[in-house]
Amino acid sequence: MPTSNDMRKVLDIQDKNIVFEENCVEYGQFKGKKCKFIKGRLTYIPQECMKCHIPNEQYTVYCNGTQVSRITLPMSGVHPTYLLLKKQRFKCKECQATFTAKTPLLKEQCFISNPVKAQILDKSSMAQSVKDISRQIGVSEATTQRVINEQAKNYKTHYLWLPKHLSFDEFKYANSTMAFEYIDAEKGTIIDILPSRDSRTIKDHFLSQYGLKARKKVETVTVDMNAGYVNFIPVLFPNAKIIIDRFHIVQLINRSLNLTRVTVMNQFNTSNGEDMKKYRRLKRFWKKILKKESELSYTTYTYYALFGLRLESAIVDELLGYNTVLKETYEVYQTILMALEENDYDELVKILEKDYPLISKPMKTSLKTLKKHMKHIKNTVAYKYSNGKIEGINNKIKVLNRVAYGYRNFVNYKNRILLHFNMKPAATKQKEKTLFIAAQWLP
CATH class of the missing domain: 1.20.1320 (phosphoenolpyruvate carboxylase, domain 3)
Incomplete structure (x- = not known):
């Protein structure tokens, strides 16, 4: 029969405090679907009380029953997989507080494991809809979108500086609404995306988010022959030269x-x-x-x-x-x-x-x-700069919109775009990137 170490390797669990016994896998049903349940036990000797932080000397902290949690794991085989983890509970003699054993497998008060979240992020870097990602991993669409939104916060724009060379363009996202984006013309990285391309929205954005010092550092702005852009660029960027793509x-x-x-x-x-x-x-x-x-x-x-x-x-x-x-x-x-x-x-x-x-x-x-x-x-x-990079980005954005049959919520659409372009790994480094993403979710 498999040992605890073998089960940990199969399930990609690194916490050695989780122990699996013989015949720990069984089939059952959850939410009307056939699924796989794996029984495990989490226990260890705590070094101190989690509430009052008194050292655990002479059994100051002692065992006080168990609590079973159903944790979502990456799908094993063709069925959704859950870990029925029996967590050890502890009680402190000093403060009479109780607490539960913790594991780096998932965050506190969360029942979706970090490897599942890592899979969501990895698949989000590909041209797949949120619904397809949810179906493949075995979680709800709301969970998938919540993980995407949470990770997208790491790529939030810092409005402190601007690159020397900018590139402007727009794309359609819903009901013929045109969104505006601007990127670093040299590196091809997306700086920010606005929900509208009208002159007022763009001018208010740059004037409110960036100081004059940052805007003066912009040397060139590459645009198409949109008269609106040509009119307000000298106002926003006093030292910038306009380049027609x-x-x-x-x-x-x-x-x-x-x-x-x-x-x-x-x-x-x-x-x-x-x-x-x-x-x-x-x-x-x-x-x-x-x-x-x-x-x-x-x-x-x-x-x-x-x-x-x-x-x-x-x-x-x-x-x-x-x-x-x-x-x-x-x-x-x-x-x-x-x-x-x-x-x-x-x-x-x-x-x-x-x-x-x-x-x-x-x-x-x-x-x-x-x-x-x-x-x-x-x-x-x-100049050598053109809108080639931003046009390529727009083509990929349109693919994301098409596979999802459109986005009603602009914030969700923007977060998916940021995740897609910031987390997409090279083909030869797919495995290394996936492991790196998973490591980010570990405490």
Whole structure:
């Protein structure tokens, strides 16, 4: 039969004061579900009274019966597992107080073991809903959320300083409500998340939480082309330079060119055979029009549907030959991409200052928008910072929201996000991280 030491190893219990006897495992039912009960006994000789702290000499503190507690353990096998721990009770002759034996397996006045809480935190670092975590571990959803909220307090924002380089963005979390977040642009760590992205909420947050000295240390703030951010950033951060995210610049002209392609494509008479062929080609090979000209193949012949054996560059030339507006818009698009790739601000200014009568209306609107932000685009080519890290964070946040089918409580959602990004271990260090998390719950 297994010894007490073997049972402790199986259950990951380090307290040697917990003793298991033979035939200590039995099956039963709890809350209408079949479960596994493991009987154990906790006893030791206390060094002093827990109430008056008098030393235990000449049996000053003596045994005074037992008390049985049902403690939730990590699920063993396929059934919920509980430890029926018979705790020794003691009484002090000096103060007549009674107290119960304690164990590092769980906190005082708690019936959920620390290894269970460690499992909750470990699974919270993955893209799983609270309901799924609760089902896998065998605890209630309220317990799971309570453990997450308790641990999230360790990652509470300290409003004493700000990094030199910030990054702003927003994400949707419930009923089309947009939340605001800001991160360290260098390290990619989340600093804080606000329940709204409106200017008043953001300004009140920074003005009330951070002093002027901390805000003056901010050197750059990377944002998209949101006019609201651009307007209040100089007020909040007097020394900060605004950087327009490079991706959003490319995205702006990319969408304009693609919209031009769709407009040209819809002008064809699809009842005509030749026009139908052009329509199908523009619809099928839209990605090649948006591709950088420098990345097109000029030497390798490949078979393409609707074209046959062709060079990739030749296909793009033929597609552009269908319409003058599309061709002119494409050329402007490529020159802007080239200027951004080479970080040539002067060339970008020359491109935007030229008059292009033949380009499409969406591209004209995009160029007008870029001219409006030229002061900040200059910082884009001068600095290496972008919103790439915060966009990656937002993608993971959206996954958390999707697997949970949305969050009604913003605080719970925020705590889950903080836990997910601060506790997620590397794949090669999963076991070490789990042990570290478990150790944090031990007194």
